[in-house]
Amino acid sequence: MSHFSKATITIGFFLLLQLFVSGVFSDCGCDHTIEEGAFFINGEELGIKPGDVVCIMSGSYRALRFRAINGVQNNPVVIKNCGGQVLVSNDELGYAVVFEWSSSFFHFTGTGDSSFEYGFEIIANKTGGGAMGVSLTDLSTNYEVDHLEIHHTAFAGLMAKTDPKCDGSADQDKFVQRDIEIHHLYVHHTEGEGFYIGSTQTNGQKITCDGVEEVHYPHFLEGVNVHSNILSHTGWDGAQVGFAKSDCKVWNNTIFDVGSGGVKYQQQGLQIGSYSACEVYNNVITDGPACGIIVIESGESTFYNNLIANVDIGVFADHRGRVPNAGYGFFFNTIVNYTTHGLRLWGDEHTNSKAISNIIVGPEIQLYPEESNEQWTISNNLLYETAPEGLFVSENDLMLGDDSPARGAGLRRQGIEIDLNWEKRPNPPAAGVYEHPDDWIVDDDDDDDDIVSSHSRLDVQILTSSLLLLLIAIIML
Numbered sequence: 001m002s003h004f005s006k007a008t009i010t011i012g013f014f015l016l017l018q019l020f021v022s023g024v025f026s027d028c029g030c031d032h033t034i035e036e037g038a039f040f041i042n043g044e045e046l047g048i049k050p051g052d053v054v055c056i057m058s059g060s061y062r063a064l065r066f067r068a069i070n071g072v073q074n075n076p077v078v079i080k081n082c083g084g085q086v087l088v089s090n091d092e093l094g095y096a097v098v099f100e101w102s103s104s105f106f107h108f109t110g111t112g113d114s115s116f117e118y119g120f121e122i123i124a125n126k127t128g129g130g131a132m133g134v135s136l137t138d139l140s141t142n143y144e145v146d147h148l149e150i151h152h153t154a155f156a157g158l159m160a161k162t163d164p165k166c167d168g169s170a171d172q173d174k175f176v177q178r179d180i181e182i183h184h185l186y187v188h189h190t191e192g193e194g195f196y197i198g199s200t201q202t203n204g205q206k207i208t209c210d211g212v213e214e215v216h217y218p219h220f221l222e223g224v225n226v227h228s229n230i231l232s233h234t235g236w237d238g239a240q241v242g243f244a245k246s247d248c249k250v251w252n253n254t255i256f257d258v259g260s261g262g263v264k265y266q267q268q269g270l271q272i273g274s275y276s277a278c279e280v281y282n283n284v285i286t287d288g289p290a291c292g293i294i295v296i297e298s299g300e301s302t303f304y305n306n307l308i309a310n311v312d313i314g315v316f317a318d319h320r321g322r323v324p325n326a327g328y329g330f331f332f333n334t335i336v337n338y339t340t341h342g343l344r345l346w347g348d349e350h351t352n353s354k355a356i357s358n359i360i361v362g363p364e365i366q367l368y369p370e371e372s373n374e375q376w377t378i379s380n381n382l383l384y385e386t387a388p389e390g391l392f393v394s395e396n397d398l399m400l401g402d403d404s405p406a407r408g409a410g411l412r413r414q415g416i417e418i419d420l421n422w423e424k425r426p427n428p429p430a431a432g433v434y435e436h437p438d439d440w441i442v443d444d445d446d447d448d449d450d451i452v453s454s455h456s457r458l459d460v461q462i463l464t465s466s467l468l469l470l471l472i473a474i475i476m477l
C-alpha cells in the first residue's frame with residue numbers, strides 16, 4: 001500500500017469518525033436543509049418523501065410557506081428546527097407559517113434543539129390586523145404540530161381549517177380534515193383567537209365565485225387532539241373548536257386573560273362549537289370577560305376536571321337542537337369567582353345533559369336551570385354562594401382542605417379515574433377538580449425501568465459501532 005493511499009485512508013477514517021460522532025451527538029438527521037432566506041418550501045420540487053426530515057436551520061425567516069408536503073400514515077414528513085431556534089417574523093403579510101396545497105401526514109415540531117423548549121418563535125404582527133401565526137389550510141390534513149411559541153399575531157395564533165373553495169373541493173361532502181394533534185404550543189398576545197380550529201359557519205359560508213355569491217358548507221373534522229398548550233392574552237377567544245364531529249379531545253390546556261379585544265361573543269376562554277363531540281378535561285381556564293367555556297350547538301360532549309375562575313359565566317351551554325338528543329355532561333369541575341352564573345344551560349333539549357360532582361361557588365344562581373327543573377340530571381354538586389371555611393386550602397389554592405365537605409362527596413363515574421393532578425380518584429371520589437392528597441390511590445408500579453434499559457441499549461449500540469470502526473481502521477492501517 002503506498003504512503004499516499006494510507007494517508008488518504010487515515011484521513012478518510014477520521015472524517016468518517018467525525019461524521020459518526022456528530023451523527024450520534026449533534027446532527028439533526030436532515031434529509032433536506034432549509035437555510036435563512038427561504039420562503040416557499042415545495043415538497044414536490046424538493047423531492048420530499050414520506051419519512052424525510054426537513055431541517056429548518058436556525059436563523060431568521062420572513063415567512064415559511066410549506067406546499068405539498070406529503071408523508072403517509074405512520075411515516076410522516078418531519079419538519080423541525082436545527083442548530084438552535086428559528087424565528088419567523090414579519091409585520092406586512094397575512095401569515096408567518098402556512099401549510100397549503102393539500103399537505104398531509106407531516107409533523108411540524110420545535111423539538112429540534114434540546115436547549116429550546118419552543119424551537120420556533122413565530123410572529124405575524126401585520127399593521128391593521130388580519131394575520132395568522134400558523135395557518136394549516138388549503139386541504140391540509142393528518143398532521144401534528146408542537147413546541148412552537150406564537151405571539152403578536154394580528155389575528156389568530158393558529159388556524160386549522162380550509163375555507164370553502166369555488167371548485168367545491170373543500171365542501172362538507174368532499175373533504176374531511178382528519179387526525180390533527182396540536183400540543184405544547186405557547187400562544188400569547190393574539191389580536192384574534194389563540195386557536196381557531198374548524199369552522200363556525202354552521203349555516204353555510206358565502207363566497208364569491210365568478211362574481212356570483214354562493215353558499216358552501218364547510219368541512220368536518222374527525223380526530224382532533226388539542227392538549228398541553230398555554231394560551232394567554234388573546235384579543236378574542238382563547239380557543240375555539242368547531243365542526244369536530246368525532247374523536248375530539250381538548251385537555252391539559254391552560255388558558256388565561258382572554259377577550260381583551262372587547263368584541264362581543266368573541267371573548268370566551270374555550271368555545272366548543274357546532275357539531276363538535278368533544279371530551280374536554282383537565283383544563284385550567286381563568287380571567288376573561290365572558291364565559292370560561294361556551295358550548296354552542298355541539299354534539300354529545302363531556303366536560304370534566306376543568307378549573308374555571310374569574311369570568312362572567314363559568315360555563316354556558318346552548319343546545320339549539322343542532323345535534324338532536326346530544327347530551328352535555330359536566331363532572332368534577334370547579335367553578336369559582338364568576339359574576340353572573342356558574343353553570344348555565346340554555347335551550348329545550350337538555351334531557352340527556354348531566355351536572356354531577358361539580359363544585360360551584362358564586363353569587364345568585366350556581367346551576368341554571370335550577371334544581372327543580374327536571375330536564376337534566378343533577379346530583380352530588382356542592383353549590384355555595386361563598387366558600388365555607390376549609391372547602392379549599394385557600395382562596396388561591398383550590399386543593400381541598402383537610403376537613404373539606406367535598407371529600408368523598410362526588411359520584412364515581414366510569415371513564416373518569418383521575419383528578420386535575422392526574423392522581424387516581426378513590427371511590428367515592430371528591431366533588432370538584434381535586435382529590436385531597438390523603439385520598440389519592442397510589443400505584444406502586446415502577447415505570448422508570450423501561451427508560452433506564454432503553455438508555456443502556458443506546459449506549460451499547462454506540463459502543464458496538466465505535467469498536468467496529470476502530471477495527472476497520474486497524475485492518476486498513
Ligand SMILES: *[C@@H]1O[C@H](CO)[C@@H](O)[C@H](O)[C@H]1NC(C)=O
Pocket residue numbers: 123125127152
Ligand atoms: C407589534 O406591533 C406593535 C404595533 O406596531 C408594536 O407595538 C409591537 O412592539 C410589535 N411586537 C412585536 C413582537 O413585533
Ligand SMILES: *[C@@H]1O[C@H](CO)[C@@H](O)[C@H](O)[C@H]1NC(C)=O
Pocket residue numbers: 184227228229230252254422
Ligand atoms: C400538561 O401541559 C403542560 C404544559 O402546559 C406540560 O408541561 C405537562 O407535561 C402536561 N401534562 C401532561 C400529563 O401531559
Ligand SMILES: *[C@@H]1O[C@H](CO)[C@@H](O)[C@H](O)[C@H]1NC(C)=O
Pocket residue numbers: 286309310336337395396397398
Ligand atoms: C378569586 O377572587 C379572589 C378575590 O379577587 C382572588 O383573591 C382569588 O385569587 C380568586 N381565585 C382564583 C382561583 O383565581
